[in-house]
Amino acid sequence: MGSSLGLTLPSQAQAASNTDAKNLGSRLRGVQHFGITVQNMDRAFQFYTEVLGGTEVMRDGDFFGDRIQNTLLLSEEVQAVEDGVNPLTLGVPDLRSGAQRLDVRFIQFDNVVIELLQYRNKEQPAGGADNFAPARELTSPAFPRSMHVCFYIRDDVDFNQFVRDLEAESARRGMTNVKANRIVRATTNAQRLGAPIDSNTNAITEGPSAGWSLIYCKGPEGEQLEFVQVRGHAKQVFDGAYKARRKALGN
Structure with a gap:
């Protein structure tokens, strides 16, 4: 049913949906994991499992292709295009062609899971110390986005x-x-x-x-x-x- 102004009035279902959208927290179960991108996967894994005592949940890897590139890195690629620069110079790996690959390992603690991520060149073996991008030199927790x-x-x-x-x-x-x-x-x-x-x-x-x-x-x-x-x-x-x-x- 249209309004006198020629506008389409929202249905009750649409109105309920709009109301629900304002309370996104009610749809969450909580925090599932924290992710850490690492330089040396084996070293980080040893620290979180053998030093801090976490338990490995699963590991997977050698991820590449258009779908994973877009899922993880689309915003950064768009920004690179807008700035007219090569995404690689911004630390954006080329998972699309498979030049770089992504490996992950999940570690369980009592109340949270830690995910370790490593982006590596395809020629590098999984778990090693050769990450695709250099580590950030500025690590103060005062930096926004830290x-x-x-x-x-x-x-x-x-x-x-x-x-x-x-x-x-x-x-x-x-x-x-x-x-x-x-x-x-x-x-x-x-x-x-x-x-x-x-x-x-x-x-x-x-x-x-x-x-x-x-x-x-x-x-x-x-x-x-x-x-x-x-x-x-x-x-x-x-x-x-x-x-x-x-x-x-x-x-």
Whole structure:
């Protein structure tokens, strides 16, 4: 039925659909995984499984072709065309022709899955250290678009000792680029490593975040990681928010 202005009025089904579109969150089940593009697949896999104790879910790879290129990289290719530059100069691999390939491995932790991705030249073997694009040199978490993966530490674990053991175990495996911050200033890595053990954790004791303890750490690929314990007031806040959300979604 048309309006007096010659416009088509939305049906009830269309109106309901438009209303639902405003509440996209009600259609989600939650976060499925975090993805990390790596320089060295085998090294990253060793860190997340053998050092942090994740369990491999599956691996797949040698992906290439028009469909996967468009699925993953269409926006970057469009931007390259608009800018009049070769996509390769922007770090966009050529999966379309198969000159580059994509490999993935999924690792399960208790509450989230980590996906490791490696884009490599087709001549390079899967799992090696030769990534298609160079690693980004600027890795400060303050850059817009930067992301990080945060891991829970159990409530009964000594956070400070965990950080020390993490660095020591990583170094034993040759992953000397696994570096955790300290809550005291250091101007050299020697000073950072020599800081008192109780400087390995920032324990917040007042305000809305009371009970939250954290430290930032670089992973073996230069990726930004965070480790946290959530106890006391902060735990109550997060547990309450989770229960409220489940109730609102009818779960």
